[in-house]
Amino acid sequence: MKVLVVGTGGREHALAWRLAFSPGVEVLITRGNPGTDAVARPVDVASGDVAAVVRTAVSHRVDLVVVGPEAPLAAGLVDRLAEAGVRAFGPTAAGARIEASKAFAHEVMEAAGVPCARAEVFEDAGAALRFVERGRGPVVVKADGLAAGKGVVVAKDRDEARAAIESLMVRRNLGEAGRRVVIEERLDGEEASYMVLCDGETVRPLATSQDHKRVRDGDQGPNTGGMGAYSPAAVLDPATEGLVLERILHPTLRELSRRGIAYRGVLYAGLMLTRDGPRVLEFNARFGDPETQPVLFRWRGDFLEALSATAEGRLREVVPDFDPRPAVCVVLAAENYPGSPRTGDVIEGLEEASRVPHAIVFHAGTARGPGGSVVTAGGRVLGVTASGADLREARDRAYHVVSRLRWPGMHFRTDIAARGLRAV
Numbered sequence: 001m002k003v004l005v006v007g008t009g010g011r012e013h014a015l016a017w018r019l020a021f022s023p024g025v026e027v028l029i030t031r032g033n034p035g036t037d038a039v040a041r042p043v044d045v046a047s048g049d050v051a052a053v054v055r056t057a058v059s060h061r062v063d064l065v066v067v068g069p070e071a072p073l074a075a076g077l078v079d080r081l082a083e084a085g086v087r088a089f090g091p092t093a094a095g096a097r098i099e100a101s102k103a104f105a106h107e108v109m110e111a112a113g114v115p116c117a118r119a120e121v122f123e124d125a126g127a128a129l130r131f132v133e134r135g136r137g138p139v140v141v142k143a144d145g146l147a148a149g150k151g152v153v154v155a156k157d158r159d160e161a162r163a164a165i166e167s168l169m170v171r172r173n174l175g176e177a178g179r180r181v182v183i184e185e186r187l188d189g190e191e192a193s194y195m196v197l198c199d200g201e202t203v204r205p206l207a208t209s210q211d212h213k214r215v216r217d218g219d220q221g222p223n224t225g226g227m228g229a230y231s232p233a234a235v236l237d238p239a240t241e242g243l244v245l246e247r248i249l250h251p252t253l254r255e256l257s258r259r260g261i262a263y264r265g266v267l268y269a270g271l272m273l274t275r276d277g278p279r280v281l282e283f284n285a286r287f288g289d290p291e292t293q294p295v296l297f298r299w300r301g302d303f304l305e306a307l308s309a310t311a312e313g314r315l316r317e318v319v320p321d322f323d324p325r326p327a328v329c330v331v332l333a334a335e336n337y338p339g340s341p342r343t344g345d346v347i348e349g350l351e352e353a354s355r356v357p358h359a360i361v362f363h364a365g366t367a368r369g370p371g372g373s374v375v376t377a378g379g380r381v382l383g384v385t386a387s388g389a390d391l392r393e394a395r396d397r398a399y400h401v402v403s404r405l406r407w408p409g410m411h412f413r414t415d416i417a418a419r420g421l422r423a424v
């Protein structure tokens with residue numbers, strides 16, 4: 001069976017790597033990177049070019065397209081593939097709106113009675129500013145549209161909230177994404193990530209995980225796409241997980257279905273575990289990055305079969321199974337990330353790092369450099385992922401591998417999974 005993975009980051013390396021274990025599979029990937037070369041054949045097409053990806057899938061007679069990032073989903077890649085007779089893992093554009101429009105996500109949650117932050121949607125900057133003037137509690141200002149992780153400002157006071165509104169709505173610093181803005185009450189608690197497979201009918205939970213969004217230790221500094229993750233997340237104990245399924249995932253999927261959207265793919269709920277129970281911070285219509293790296297590290301069984309069953313509406317035949325041993329992923333980032341990163345630095349130590357057992361270095365922003373070298377080519381460069389008998393061993397092993405790797409300006413958090421260790 002021929003599978004095409006769409007995307008080029010760390011999540012896609014993990015997807016391609018795990019897919020390659022399935023019997024009789026040939027994995028292709030859109031461009032890929034020096035890390036994916038070992039598991040997937042690169043095809044020269046940009047992951048964001050919907051028409052070109054469809055042409056490639058047809059001409060290579062691909063049996064299943066697995067879509068990593070949100071942008072092609074929101075742009076209707078799965079719809080266009082269906083029209084061309086190609087099966088795909090991922091929701092249609094209508095389903096992907098749950099991520100592509102935060103206003104739509106709130107509308108769905110409200111209709112379904114799903115616990116989330118109170119929110120108001122604004123299309124007019126003046127009205128948004130007046131709302132902030134009148135408000136009492138702390139707020140979070142969010143661009144309605146896709147903003148590659150840059151659309152959310154957790155305002156520490158009114159001035160910051162005002163500045164965020166002006167940046168998004170008046171100066172349009174994130175373009176169309178900021179045409180509408182959602183202002184939410186700020187929630188307190190611990191965050192966790194929860195992903196389920198869904199075929200429009202059956203829902204199958206994946207292993208729990210926790211991301212680390214801020215760039216520096218102790219959750220300091222600006223938000224990033226994610227500086228590391230571990231799985232499982234002890235805060236999502238079985239009782240809480242049951243609540244999340246019953247009060248959040250099931251009602252959301254039912255509401256989508258009521259609106260004529262048979263959601264197929266991964267639905268990712270970014271959760272705040274508040275004193276009053278779990279609440280939704282965001283939905284994503286795709287696998288999380290970097291959560292996917294430790295979650296798929298723990299995957300047991302035929303991953304291709306699970307994704308095919310999801311795409312074909314026969315997910316009831318599959319029950320995902322995970323290695324009980326925890327896994328930890330530490331992201332190594334380039335200088336200046338999450339600002340515009342410096343690229344082209346030669347990465348040293350990859351060979352040595354690859355020799356550590358129970359660990360793998362997933363490539364995100366890397367490229368081939370001169371003389372067979374591998375160079376940095378993005379903000380998040382590598383996702384060092386390792387497992388262990390317990391969370392401590394997994395974390396120690398991941399940081400041991402990290403210590404083998406270096407390039408000028410490389411930075412990472414030293415406290416990935418620390419919260420999980422405190423919990424156990």
Ligand code: AMP
Nearest residue numbers: 117140152184185186187213270281282
């Ligand atoms: P989002 O992309 O919506 O998940 O927002 C990115 C990050 O902003 C989240 O991971 C949280 O750390 C933070 N955040 C978003 N919404 C809220 C909220 N209502 N209250 C507190 N923090 C939030």
Ligand code: GLY
Nearest residue numbers: 211226288289290
């Ligand atoms: N790690 C958060 C996300 O994938 O959106």
